[in-house]
Amino acid sequence: MTATVPIGEFSRLTYLSVKALRYYHDIALLEPAAIDPGSGYRRYSVDQVPAAHLIRRLRALDMPVAEIRTVLGAADPTARDAALRAHLLRMEEELNRTRDVVASLRALLAPGTRALQVEYRSTAAFPALTVTDGVARADIGPWCGSAFALLYRTLAAAGVAPTGPGGATYSAAWFAEDAGEVTAYIPVPPGTRGPLPAAAGTHPAPMLAELPGGRFAVAVHEGGFEDFDRSYGALGSHVAAHDVSLPEPIREIYLAGPDLVDDPAGYRTEICWPIR
Structure with missing residues (x-):
């Protein structure tokens, strides 16, 4: 007993x-x-x-x-262990996020400011495979990850090779209201025609579209996204002092991201600020 x-x-x-x-x-x-x-x-x-x-x-x-x-x-150890692993994964993700925020805060408190190199670029309109959706700011990381996975799967199924790095455009509402229209895109060769073979995903169906050209003030953000606001602040301040900002969506180009670099310290993102 x-x-x-x-x-x-x-x-x-x-x-x-x-x-x-x-x-x-x-x-x-x-x-x-x-x-x-x-x-x-x-x-x-x-x-x-x-x-x-x-x-x-x-x-x-x-x-x-x-x-x-x-x-x-849990009726069996497998179900129990799966629930435990899922929670541990969430804890690890939160720990990594906390470490990133701490590192960003330390950099913000360090004396001096980072120099940001700004260049000017005029681009012509170009064809791209796109996914457009309303996205909350808090969801942008997972949304971009799954959106680009869908775009690349769709291009692979169609046998179409990208002509440049992927990017995304962010509407003014996305910044002002913490949610708004975001378009993820991958450039494709001129003359690419649809519809392309459908690839499974939870996003709206990818569409072939022409992204408009324009003139941009461009700066490169090095590293992860916890201190992305500092690069935005520096570039936007430069534009305010030297140029006329336009209300068109800001464009980001992901030169090196999670699909290419394991360590966030190696991420490289071009921020393209539309100007007159």
């Missing part, structure tokens, strides 16, 4: 406070093995110690209670 212990003793076995154990009982996360009907005293089985240890660690990792309940209730 499995031994049982009162809640105070179980607290010592598990490093969980009595208050925490009562809370986990109330929300049906870790229920006592038995409750005395007269006194209401809780008793726990020593077989519950591993589950309590797991709960303690998962709560330390900020796993939501609903997900912990899924882990504890």
